[in-house]
Amino acid sequence: xxxxxxxxxxxxxxxxxxxxxxxxxxxxxxxxxxxxxxxxxxxxxxxxxxxxxxxxxxxxxxxxxxxxxxxxxxxxxxxxxxxxxxxxxxxxxxxxxxxxxxxxxxxxxxxxxxxxxxxxxxxxxxxxxxxxxxxxxxxxxxxxxxxxxxxxxxxxxxxxxxxxxxxxxxxxxxxxxxxxxxxxxxxxxxxxxxxxxxxxxxxxxxxxxxxxxxxxxxxxxxxxxxxxxxxxxxxxxxxxxxxxxxxxxxxxxxxxxxxxxxxxx
Amino acid sequence: xxxxxxxxxxxxxxxxxxxxxxxxxxxxxxxxxxxxxxxxxxxxxxxxxxxxxxxxxxxxxxxxxxxxxxxxxxxxxxxxxxxxxxxxxxxxxxxxxxxxxxxxxxxxxxxxxxxxxxxxxxxxxxxxxxxxxxxxxxxxxxxxxxxxxxxxxxxxxxxxxxxxxxxxxxxxxxxxxxxxxxxxxxxxxxxxxxxxxxxxxxxxxxxxxxxx
Numbered sequence: 001x002x003x004x005x006x007x008x009x010x011x012x013x014x015x016x017x018x019x020x021x022x023x024x025x026x027x028x029x030x031x032x033x034x035x036x037x038x039x040x041x042x043x044x045x046x047x048x049x050x051x052x053x054x055x056x057x058x059x060x061x062x063x064x065x066x067x068x069x070x071x072x073x074x075x076x077x078x079x080x081x082x083x084x085x086x087x088x089x090x091x092x093x094x095x096x097x098x099x100x101x102x103x104x105x106x107x108x109x110x111x112x113x114x115x116x117x118x119x120x121x122x123x124x125x126x127x128x129x130x131x132x133x134x135x136x137x138x139x140x141x142x143x144x145x146x147x148x149x150x151x152x153x154x155x156x157x158x159x160x161x162x163x164x165x166x167x168x169x170x171x172x173x174x175x176x177x178x179x180x181x182x183x184x185x186x187x188x189x190x191x192x193x194x195x196x197x198x199x200x201x202x203x204x205x206x207x208x209x210x211x212x213x214x215x216x217x218x219x220x221x222x223x224x225x226x227x228x229x230x231x232x233x234x235x236x237x238x239x240x241x242x243x244x245x246x247x248x249x250x251x252x253x254x255x256x257x258x259x260x261x262x263x264x265x
Numbered sequence: 266x267x268x269x270x271x272x273x274x275x276x277x278x279x280x281x282x283x284x285x286x287x288x289x290x291x292x293x294x295x296x297x298x299x300x301x302x303x304x305x306x307x308x309x310x311x312x313x314x315x316x317x318x319x320x321x322x323x324x325x326x327x328x329x330x331x332x333x334x335x336x337x338x339x340x341x342x343x344x345x346x347x348x349x350x351x352x353x354x355x356x357x358x359x360x361x362x363x364x365x366x367x368x369x370x371x372x373x374x375x376x377x378x379x380x381x382x383x384x385x386x387x388x389x390x391x392x393x394x395x396x397x398x399x400x401x402x403x404x405x406x407x408x409x410x411x412x413x414x415x416x417x418x419x420x421x422x423x424x425x426x427x428x429x430x431x432x433x434x435x436x437x438x439x440x441x442x443x444x445x446x447x448x449x450x451x452x453x454x455x456x457x458x459x460x461x462x463x464x465x466x467x468x469x470x471x472x473x474x475x476x477x
Contacts, residue, residue, distance in 0.1 A: 076326075115454045228327075
């Protein structure tokens with residue numbers, strides 16, 4: 001039992017360190033309910049935005065930095081997973097990316113080197129549009145990728161734009177081709193170059209995230225031999241009522257992140 | 266030394282996987298007539314974990330196995346968000362069909378027996394058929410014979426079992442074959458996982474060409 005108690009203690013100590021770190025960096029906590037509208041909470045972002053949407057204004061000029069914590073429900077496995085959800089709302093692209101950059105440096109500041117996978121829905125859509133395939137096909141294609149179905153996505157691309165099959169080539173930052181329709185734009189390249197100091201970085205245009213509200217940059221962090229993501233997030237746009245919420249956010253999966261931070265695997 | 270573990274659905278998929286694996290690795294890690302379900306990775310070959318088809322996506326999503334081989338029918342009936350479908354291995358090909366004691370399209374409210382309630386419900390909604398689903402786990406061909414339900418939604422290979430029970434195939438709902446699935450974390454962090462996919466995809470074409 002002692003070992004079990006110690007593990008719990010260490011996980012809570014880690015959680016407290018994460019929460020304290022966010023508070024120190026000027027983030028505001030926002031509580032979200034684990035249940036609502038006859039469903040369990042599967043994602044903090046929607047619940048956070050729903051709470052903020054009740055206020056008539058954003059409250060401050062610059063990017064609003066907020067976080068929420070608590071387990072989310074995974075319907076397919078009927079399991080609850082402890083998470084920490086961080087959101088940066090409003091502000092310019094470079095401002096919010098700068099904040100994410102700072103957070104990732106803090107979160108990945110350990111002995112272990114994570115592997116970061118970066119995609120971008122905006123660039124993916126532009127690339128597919130360039131290939132000449134229809135908007136309907138693009139939606140179908142992205143729909144396949146959102147559910148992890150690369151087989152049908154690849155097959156659709158093979159039928160409609162065979163020369164764009166290269167889109168499925170995952171490229172590590174070291175071997176990244178800097179030009180051409182599949183390469184990230186210059187600002188992303190700079191960002192990836194700066195991240196490569198703390199993480200292995202792969203550019204994968206077929207990585208689109210799982211949430212339908214992602215509309216730009218998406219990223220995930222993995223640790224070697226940890227079969228779960230450590231962090232997953234992206235740029236999003238959500239419309240609630242008449243208000244449009246833009247931002248960038250990510251979820252830290254506390255269990256896998258703890259394994260990574262402790263270097264136990 | 267391989268570090269990969271592949272979870273493979275027992276039964277038809279495991280049997281069909283053997284020629285592909287042997288062609289790619291020159292060795293099949295599972296001795297004949299063994300009841301063992303777990304064969305660790307070795308210098309010659311990745312490890313194999315044999316499990317029920319329904320459990321393969323769970324094992325892969327939790328990272329117990331790096332990759333998995335499972336039928337598309339199972340993936341569509343029990344969707345698992347935290348996996349990647351990375352190749353169609355084109356083995357264990359079959360279809361999910363609607364069949365009945367008559368070959369006529371169902372009219373009015375119908376009762377359908379199936380072990381694929383999710384796929385069947387989607388089919389009913391898509392065709393705006395009002396129907397009641399009877400969830401069975403096997404021997405579906407008996408349902409029309411015993412008067413439990415006039416229609417079934419089931420998986421067929423050659424259709425022989427249907428005809429032996431005087432059932433008529435009305436419509437193919439979806440084609441299915443074995444897919445290679447991957448745990449996203451391992452997919453990105455273990456280069457060997459992507460190499461395995463490439464080798465299997467190559468062998469799939471080679472073995473397919475020989476058969477053709």
